[in-house]
Amino acid sequence: MPMPLGKLILFTSVMASGGGALIYYLIQKTFSRASYYQLALEQLHSHPKAFEALGTPLNIHYLELTDKYSFVDIADAQLKIPVSGSKSAGYLYVSSSRDAPFNRWHLQEVFLELKDGQQIPVFKLRRQNGGKVKME
Secondary structure, eight states: OOOOHHHHHHHHHHHHHHHHHHHHHHHHHHHHHSHHHHHHHHHHHTOHHHHHHHOSSOEEOOOOTTOSSOEEOSSEEEEEEEEEOSSOEEEEEEEEEOSSTTSOOEEEEEEEEETTSOEEEEEEEEEOGGGOEEEO
16 A cells, blocks of 8 residues: 555655764764864863963864865865853864875864854964974
8 A cells, every 4th residue: 555645745755854863963973073173172172371261171072064164075174163151152173284194194283263262272283494383
């Protein structure tokens, strides 16, 4: 016996919205497990000024997948990670790169921008003469 059209539409819409939510969740998990994401959060946790400006407990929120700032390709990654604490909220801007596919990611710059516009540099990679790397 064929299914009535109304039930078919309801069933299809429930399955499609559930599938969309699952895909969104899986994309968020993929980003949160990536080394460029984890390295940036480690820098934030080890930076006392940024940690103090946000307050504890520190909350890391889902990425805004439609944000034009965030992108990842084979050699470069830029993310805008929403963060908040008891005192303030803002975004952690992350810039990372790697020399070749399957090589390790290296942070280039990480800074925290609070809702009031204040920017706190968390990490910056600088190359000095002779190719030596200096971290700030």
